[in-house]
Amino acid sequence: MIEFWLLAGLLLVAALGFLLVPLVRGRKAQTEEDRTALNVTLYQERMAELxxxxxxxxxxxxxxxxxxxxxxxxxxxxxxxxQGKGTTVLGRQVPIIIALLVPLMGYGMYLHWGAIGDVERTVDMVENQPKSIEEMTARLENSLKEDPNSAEGWYFLGRTYMAQERASEAAKAFERSIELSSRDPALLGQWAQALYFASDKQWTEQLQSITDEALKADPEEATSLGLLGIAAFEEGRFNDAIGYWEKLVAVLPPEDPSRAAIQGGIERARAQINPAAQAPAVAGADQQAGPQSVAPQSAEPETAGPQTAATDSAAKLNVKVSLAADLKDKVQPGDSVFVFARAVSGPPMPLAVKRMTVADLPAEVSLSDADAMMPMLKISGFKQVQLVARISRSGNAREGEWVGQSEPLNNDTAELQQLTINTADTQVQ
Known part of the structure; x- marks a missing residue:
C-alpha cells in the first residue's frame, strides 16, 4: 500500500505543477505591470514639463x-x-483555488469510486496465501461480505465450492456472478454444471435453457458440451452423448489430460449402441496392446454387449482401511479420509470415491460403479485399478499428509482388501 500512496502523491505533485506554474508566471507579470505603470506616469510628467x-x-x-x-x-x-490587468488578477487567483481543491476532490472521488478495498485484499492474498481450500473459502466469503457486488469474487467462490463438492452453494455463487456481470458462455457452463450436480444429476428445462444459451454464444464452450454429453449418457441417449463429446474433443488442446477420459466415454457409448461390433474390435486391441495399454481401457470386452450389466454389478471392491499405530498421535479425529480407486493405466482422476474421517477408522467401505464421479469413468471400464486412502487435514482429496496404497488388482477382485495408511504424502498423486 505504501507504493500505491507514493505513486498517487507523485501524480498529485505533477498535477499541482501544471496549476502553480502559471501563478509564478503571474507574479512576474505583475512586477512588469507595475514597472510599466511607473513608466506611464513618468511619460506624463515628461510631457507636462515639455x-x-x-x-x-x-x-x-x-x-x-x-x-x-x-x-x-x-x-x-x-x-x-x-498584459491586461484583469487577466493578471484572474490568473493569480484561479490557480490557487484549483490547487487547493484538486487534492480534496481527488481524495473524495477515489473514496466514492475507487477500489482501495480490492487493492488491500489483493495485497493481503498475495502476501498471506491461504494454506488450505477451507481457508481460501473463508477468505472469499469474508471478502464478499465487505464487497457483495464483486462478480469475480462470486465466481472464484463458486469454483472453490465445486472443489469441495458443495454444488448447491456453488450454483448460487455462479448465479450471483452472472447477475453482476455479463452472461459469459463459460460462466453459464459453470453455473449449469453446478445446478446439474446439485439436483442429483436430474436434467431440467432450466439446464437445457442455460446450456443452449451458452452454446449459442460460443458453440465450443467446453463445460456445456461435456455436461450435455454426461446427461445424454445417463439417459441412454448414447448417440447424442457421442456427438457432444466428439465436439468437445475437437476443441480441447492436444495436451489436455481430460481428452483420454472423454475419448474413453465415447468408446463406452459406442459399445452400448453396437455391442456386437464393438466387442471384437476392443478385444483385438487388448490382445495387441496388453493389459497396460491406455487406449482400450475405457472399453474392455467385459464392458460391452449383453454382459455389461453383469460386469458392472461385479465391479465392486471391498476394502478395510486402518491407520498405522505410529500415526495415531500425528492425526486429528476430524481430519478427512478419502478412499478411492484409480486406473493403473488411464486418466489420473479417481474412478470412485468415499469420504470419512479419522475418527471412523478402522472402517470397511465398498467402491463400485455406483460411486463413479463421471459416467464414462467407472471401475468396470478399467481392467486393473489401485486402491488409495489419503488423510487430508485441508479436505483436499488430491493432496494431504498421510497415504496408503495397494498393489494393482483386477477390477473384479472379490476378496476384502487390507489398506493401511502408513506413508507420508509428499506429493500430489
Whole structure:
C-alpha cells in the first residue's frame, strides 16, 4: 500500500505543477505591470514639463515635437508585451483555488469510486496465501461480505465450492456472478454444471435453457458440451452423448489430460449402441496392446454387449482401511479420509470415491460403479485399478499428509482388501 500512496502523491505533485506554474508566471507579470505603470506616469510628467518649457519659449516647436517623439518611443519600448490587468488578477487567483481543491476532490472521488478495498485484499492474498481450500473459502466469503457486488469474487467462490463438492452453494455463487456481470458462455457452463450436480444429476428445462444459451454464444464452450454429453449418457441417449463429446474433443488442446477420459466415454457409448461390433474390435486391441495399454481401457470386452450389466454389478471392491499405530498421535479425529480407486493405466482422476474421517477408522467401505464421479469413468471400464486412502487435514482429496496404497488388482477382485495408511504424502498423486 505504501507504493500505491507514493505513486498517487507523485501524480498529485505533477498535477499541482501544471496549476502553480502559471501563478509564478503571474507574479512576474505583475512586477512588469507595475514597472510599466511607473513608466506611464513618468511619460506624463515628461510631457507636462515639455509643454511648460515650450510655453516659456525655452523650446522651439521643432524641439517640443522631438521631445514628445522621444518620450513616446521610450514609453512604447517599456510597455512592449503588456498584459491586461484583469487577466493578471484572474490568473493569480484561479490557480490557487484549483490547487487547493484538486487534492480534496481527488481524495473524495477515489473514496466514492475507487477500489482501495480490492487493492488491500489483493495485497493481503498475495502476501498471506491461504494454506488450505477451507481457508481460501473463508477468505472469499469474508471478502464478499465487505464487497457483495464483486462478480469475480462470486465466481472464484463458486469454483472453490465445486472443489469441495458443495454444488448447491456453488450454483448460487455462479448465479450471483452472472447477475453482476455479463452472461459469459463459460460462466453459464459453470453455473449449469453446478445446478446439474446439485439436483442429483436430474436434467431440467432450466439446464437445457442455460446450456443452449451458452452454446449459442460460443458453440465450443467446453463445460456445456461435456455436461450435455454426461446427461445424454445417463439417459441412454448414447448417440447424442457421442456427438457432444466428439465436439468437445475437437476443441480441447492436444495436451489436455481430460481428452483420454472423454475419448474413453465415447468408446463406452459406442459399445452400448453396437455391442456386437464393438466387442471384437476392443478385444483385438487388448490382445495387441496388453493389459497396460491406455487406449482400450475405457472399453474392455467385459464392458460391452449383453454382459455389461453383469460386469458392472461385479465391479465392486471391498476394502478395510486402518491407520498405522505410529500415526495415531500425528492425526486429528476430524481430519478427512478419502478412499478411492484409480486406473493403473488411464486418466489420473479417481474412478470412485468415499469420504470419512479419522475418527471412523478402522472402517470397511465398498467402491463400485455406483460411486463413479463421471459416467464414462467407472471401475468396470478399467481392467486393473489401485486402491488409495489419503488423510487430508485441508479436505483436499488430491493432496494431504498421510497415504496408503495397494498393489494393482483386477477390477473384479472379490476378496476384502487390507489398506493401511502408513506413508507420508509428499506429493500430489
Amino acid at each position: 509643454e511648460k518649457q515650450a510655453a516659456a519659449n525655452v523650446l522651439t516647436a521643432e524641439q517640443l515635437q522631438a521631445g514628445k517623439d522621444e518620450a513616446a518611443r521610450e514609453l512604447l519600448a517599456d510597455t512592449d508585451g503588456l
